[in-house]
Amino acid sequence: MTGRLEATLRTRIDGGGKCLVPYITGGYPGWVDAVRACAANGADAIEIGIPFSDPVMDGPVIQQASQIALEGGATPVSIFQEIRTLDVGIPLAVMCYYNTVFHAGHARFANDLVAAGVSAAIVPDLPLEEAGDWCAAADAAGIETVMLAAPTAPDNRLPRVAERARGFVYSVGLLGVTGERAELALTATILAARVKKITNKPVLIGVGVSNAAQAVEASRVADGVIMGASVVNRMMDGGSEAVGLFVAEVRGALDGASW
Amino acid sequence: MSILQTPGSDGRFGEFGGRYVPETLVPACQELEAAFEDAWNDPLFRADLDQLLREYAGRPSMITECHNLSEQLGIRLFLKREDLNHTGSHKINNVLGQVLLAKRMGKKRIVAETGAGQHGVASATAAALLGLECKVYMGEVDIARQELNVFRMRLLGSEVEAVTSGSRTLKDAVNEAMRDWVASVETTHYCLGSVMGPHPYPFMVRQFHRVIGDEAFTQMNDATGTSPDFVVACVGGGSNAMGIFSGFIDTPARLIGVEPAGGAAVSRGQPGVVHGMKSFLMQDEYGQVAEAHSISAGLDYPGVGPEHSYLASIGRAEYPTVTDDEVIAGFQLMSRSEGIIPALECAHAMAWISREAKNMQGKTVLMNLSGRGDKDVGQMMSILKDLT
Numbered sequence: 280m281t282g283r284l285e286a287t288l289r290t291r292i293d294g295g296g297k298c299l300v301p302y303i304t305g306g307y308p309g310w311v312d313a314v315r316a317c318a319a320n321g322a323d324a325i326e327i328g329i330p331f332s333d334p335v336m337d338g339p340v341i342q343q344a345s346q347i348a349l350e351g352g353a354t355p356v357s358i359f360q361e362i363r364t365l366d367v368g369i370p371l372a373v374m375c376y377y378n379t380v381f382h383a384g385h386a387r388f389a390n391d392l393v394a395a396g397v398s399a400a401i402v403p404d405l406p407l408e409e410a411g412d413w414c415a416a417a418d419a420a421g422i423e424t425v426m427l428a429a430p431t432a433p434d435n436r437l438p439r440v441a442e443r444a445r446g447f448v449y450s451v452g453l454l455g456v457t458g459e460r461a462e463l464a465l466t467a468t469i470l471a472a473r474v475k476k477i478t479n480k481p482v483l484i485g486v487g488v489s490n491a492a493q494a495v496e497a498s499r500v501a502d503g504v505i506m507g508a509s510v511v512n513r514m515m516d517g518g519s520e521a522v523g524l525f526v527a528e529v530r531g532a533l534d535g536a537s538w
Numbered sequence: 539m540s541i542l543q544t545p546g547s548d549g550r551f552g553e554f555g556g557r558y559v560p561e562t563l564v565p566a567c568q569e570l571e572a573a574f575e576d577a578w579n580d581p582l583f584r585a586d587l588d589q590l591l592r593e594y595a596g597r598p599s600m601i602t603e604c605h606n607l608s609e610q611l612g613i614r615l616f617l618k619r620e621d622l623n624h625t626g627s628h629k630i631n632n633v634l635g636q637v638l639l640a641k642r643m644g645k646k647r648i649v650a651e652t653g654a655g656q657h658g659v660a661s662a663t664a665a666a667l668l669g670l671e672c673k674v675y676m677g678e679v680d681i682a683r684q685e686l687n688v689f690r691m692r693l694l695g696s697e698v699e700a701v702t703s704g705s706r707t708l709k710d711a712v713n714e715a716m717r718d719w720v721a722s723v724e725t726t727h728y729c730l731g732s733v734m735g736p737h738p739y740p741f742m743v744r745q746f747h748r749v750i751g752d753e754a755f756t757q758m759n760d761a762t763g764t765s766p767d768f769v770v771a772c773v774g775g776g777s778n779a780m781g782i783f784s785g786f787i788d789t790p791a792r793l794i795g796v797e798p799a800g801g802a803a804v805s806r807g808q809p810g811v812v813h814g815m816k817s818f819l820m821q822d823e824y825g826q827v828a829e830a831h832s833i834s835a836g837l838d839y840p841g842v843g844p845e846h847s848y849l850a851s852i853g854r855a856e857y858p859t860v861t862d863d864e865v866i867a868g869f870q871l872m873s874r875s876e877g878i879i880p881a882l883e884c885a886h887a888m889a890w891i892s893r894e895a896k897n898m899q900g901k902t903v904l905m906n907l908s909g910r911g912d913k914d915v916g917q918m919m920s921i922l923k924d925l926t
């Protein structure tokens with residue numbers, strides 16, 4: 280059964296377009312408005328980060344946003360409560376580290392996501408071999424678990440990752456943590472092409488996709504992009520207005536390009 | 539069958555352990571697992587490592603019977619003298635093994651985390667000896683209290699980077715080393731300093747430290763004709779403790795891992811997942827990792843190696859705690875009674891022995907003196923003001 284996230288992305292792709300999924304750190308001051316700004320300016324879905332004390336896949340920008348959110352008292356529960364009040368009309372995914380899930384309990388966490396109106400989860404420190412129990416609970420609750428495909432994955436691993444993925448396959452854009460880069464890494468489109476070859480699920484590139492031009496470049500191969508640090512940077516500097524302008528700019532570039 | 543576990547490919551010790559890392563690092567962990575197994579079963583690798591341990595690190599380390607403390611405390615106390623190894627702690631055992639393995643795997647560079655600086659110094663030393671580039675991540679708080687070790691690492695040719703995120707101690711140094719490794723995995727080996735992290739690290743690091751327990755088993759047998767009644771070691775991540783426990787796990791000895799009261803993963807934590815492993819972890823009601831607080835930078839860690847969690851869960855080892863004040867007293871007690879200045883980490887074991895001696899009268903106690911206290915003298919000068 281195709282979930283809401285995958286169905287939404289497919290609609291965009293089938294219409295000849297490319298998908299744009301901005302990331303917002305939940306609990307950061309003004310984050311709810313930032314999510315609304317993403318939705319109002321052409322995002323297909325939104326990834327909401329649940330801040331964690333030890334975010335090993337994140338670079339300085341998202342680390343800082345997470346720390347500010349935590350110091351402000353953000354918890355998974357408070358973020359879920361605020362998500363419930365959002366009615367943005369597009370699917371939401373949470374990005375959270377595994378201890379947040381494990382500590383709550385798999386079934387309870389999955390049900391909390393459903394209750395908050397969240398469609399999907401991305402757990403970057405939960406690789407394929409460890410993902411079984413969570414995925415079973417998520418499947419049972421109807422939560423789509425996005426799996427990450429890494430540039431280091433050998434050919435015999437990618438099909439298993441793609442097979443397990445729901446929503447889309449998150450094709451990691453470079454060797455490294457989240458953060459803006461001057462150029463799109465060569466590995467970004469190489470990996471996305473490898474993944475596209477072995478799956479019919481949507482393939483989005485994330486990590487190191489930093490501006491509209493890079494989003495277009497990545498989408499020449501992939502079905503779209505996830506943009507994190509660049510969006511969060513704008514939220515921290517200019518609030519929801521800056522986020523809205525940036526998302527609109529990327530949307531415009533993706534819609535204006537010929538594929 | 540031995541209680542000492544050899545984990546399967548899932549890296550589990552009971553329910554603990556595993557490999558909770560980003561997809562990017564999975565192939566590297568698998569490669570390391572295979573490379574370690576291959577090397578460990580290769581007599582040539584073992585001979586190279588044994589030679590380094592013997593001729594460079596100074597193994598075997600001796601055991602010392604503490605006549606003065608034994609008389610004072612009413613027990614028979616022996617120390618396993620890991621403090622006499624080159625670089626001043628047990629850390630060199632693991633580092634020589636890992637750096638030799640990194641070279642065998644064709645890596646050009648290692649990264650390491652360090653708390654007190656002992657693992658960082660050992661890593662810098664092995665990198666200098668074997669010709670690898672080395673970068674050590676160390677929390678800003680620890681850099682301030684262990685500046686001598688920072689200088690040592692730089693003197694040995696390593697780069698030391700201050701970690702300013704989170705609690706700015708060991709846990710955050712691990713995060714930063716892992717972030718480096720995610721970006722550099724093709725050329726770099728992560729030389730993890732304790733029996734923690736994703737599989738195969740907890741198992742591999744224990745194997746490299748088994749030499750402590752294996753030597754001590756024979757030495758205690760020679761000295762006393764039997765095994766000790768108690769084997770005591772301090773526990774942060776728990777590498778020196780796993781090393782010495784390995785030699786006595788199938789004897790009747792009670793195994794005591796002493797944790798700092800402010801970093802008591804086993805007694806105050808719950809199962810959790812961080813730094814690639816499932817283990818006991820100090821955390822809040824939402825699973826945010828708590829910040830540990832200990833006088834000793836090397837034990838300032840909210841988690842513990844997964845094999846310790848396993849040994850605790852089956853009741854084979856015990857994990858009591860001591861306070862910073864007891865540690866300061868233990869530090870002075872060993873210095874004055876035996877003429878041996880222990881590392882603050884080991885002063886935790888001394889503090890527990892001193893406190894519990896009344897319940898161990900006439901028993902034989904083996905303590906792992908895993909490091910020497912020179913590195914802590916500066917910090918202690920500001921605490922023991924009446925001596926300055």
